[in-house]
């Protein structure tokens with residue numbers, strides 16, 4: 001493992017983040033505040049409590065998940081797509097490094113960024129509602145795992161994409177609906193039975209449910225299943241990355 | 254002489270079936286400057302890309318200081334610095350960070366003093382905190398060179414380093430290249446400028462349509478350049494070279510009006526005086542005289558045309 005190279009990639013990628021730190025910091029704060037105003041106040045005035053948790057607090061895990069998933073994907077996909085787009089990828093290809101080191105550098109940086117944003121949202125949410133996190137370590141673990149696996153997923157999208165449109169396509173077309181329909185802002189038990197069953201095919205449900213369990217000790221699906229789901233998703237991404245590595249798909253002509 | 258790069262029967266077929274390299278074999282001596290000449294699309298960049306790991310070769314063997322570029326890619330690539338043809342740089346990053354990144358990527362420990370030396374040599378030190386997008390085109394080219402040198406390579410590839418670079422900067426670059434050579438770095442450069450190859454290369458290779466047409470010491474090429482032609486235009490056409498002139502090896506044109514005499518400018522006697530004497534003795538009336546020198550360009554053009562025929 002060429003650790004110096006991994007570090008170089010990581011630092012270089014983080015520099016992009018720090019260049020726009022204010023922006024990286026302000027936008028999640030504002031959007032979180034907005035969510036609280038819209039969902040917390042408007043809907044919260046009708047739904048006071050879900051399973052004994054105030055609605056404002058109830059949506060916090062979903063809100064964080066929504067952000068770290070989309071941020072993880074967009075950071076990592078942009079991170080690797082940009083060098084492809086402007087041509088600086090030649091340097092990665094000509095360096096004495098293998099694909100694994102490239103992945104660790106880029107995905108590590110992207111995961112760090114989304115983790116940072118997740119924590120910023122958590123802190124912002126703490127200003128609006130009382131948060132009493134029941135399993136803090138599990139919460140952090142879920143967050144790190146989600147950041148990492150979605151950054152991996154984003155990395156694959158970045159390698160696959162041939163245009164900026166394609167880069168936006170998956171997050172917009174696939175992820176956003178899955179997250180909104182994944183119980184971010186409601187409990188699955190609030191849906192009619194048919195939809196409850198349908199929802200169980202949505203992988204995001206498992207992530208949000210597990211994450212929410214770490215906060216409040218309540219879950220739509222068993223925590224074990226949630227862990228399995230995220231492990232499975234990470235596994236699939238790793239296999240895809242390994243295959244890309246083997247074949248040089250869309251990187252080396 | 255020890256060779257540092259050995260390419261054997263290298264073939265590259267791009268996706269879609271285009272054969273960009275058709276079995277190129279080439280040995281590069283340690284410490285030399287090799288200039289690769291060739292028209293657009295000849296395969297120069299493809300050749301460099303396969304050595305550096307940017308594209309994979311379809312078949313053939315590439316060894317850098319004995320290391321196979323596929324099996325021992327780490328060892329091989331550590332030795333190589335690459336200045337690509339296109340100016341590809343991260344626009345928002347500073348010169349300093351970009352160069353430092355390149356060094357780290359090659360697994361070299363941080364060495365600010367060394368990077369400062371490079372940036373100073375390339376007159377970029379004042380610009381080290383500027384973002385790339387704030388630099389002029391020539392400066393960006395130099396940043397590419399700084400990046401390529403950041404990890405102290407033993408072999409440096411320069412893919413058309415002087416394209417779009419003004420005369421004084423070009424001279425500076427040649428100086429830098431010569432300095433690197435003095436430090437023992439092997440340099441392979443591609444260029445469209447024949448004067449450039451003449452000015453700095455030890456050996457010159459000509460490549461066209463994926464084939465290496467020639468690779469030769471510049472000195473011996475120059476000897477071929479030493480050949481000059483004297484063209485004699487006659488007042489009246491003749492049907493054959495007169496017997497009295499047969500010793501001079503003259504070539505008669507088809508219309509019978511011009512005679513061409515080849516001679517070596519470096520020889521003690523060119524034989525021109527003798528020839529002119531013999532011409533008038535044979536009763537030929539001269540209308541005009543012309544001399545012409547072979548240039549590397551002629552050789553190049555001839556080779557390329559032969560290759561196309």
Ligand SMILES: Nc1ncnc2c1ncn2[C@@H]1O[C@H](COP(=O)(O)OP(=O)(O)OP(=O)(O)O)[C@@H](O)[C@H]1O
Pocket residue numbers: 253267268269271273291292293294295296297298299300338
């Ligand atoms: N990625 C690619 N896919 C398909 N064909 C390619 C690719 N890259 C280059 N080629 C083709 O291979 C041939 C050689 O290209 P190459 O870039 O090596 O030429 P070159 O000698 O560097 O030319 P120039 O002097 O214009 O830089 C060209 O016909 C080009 O169209």
Ligand SMILES: [Mg+2]
Pocket residue numbers: 297298299338412
């Ligand atoms: Mg080229």
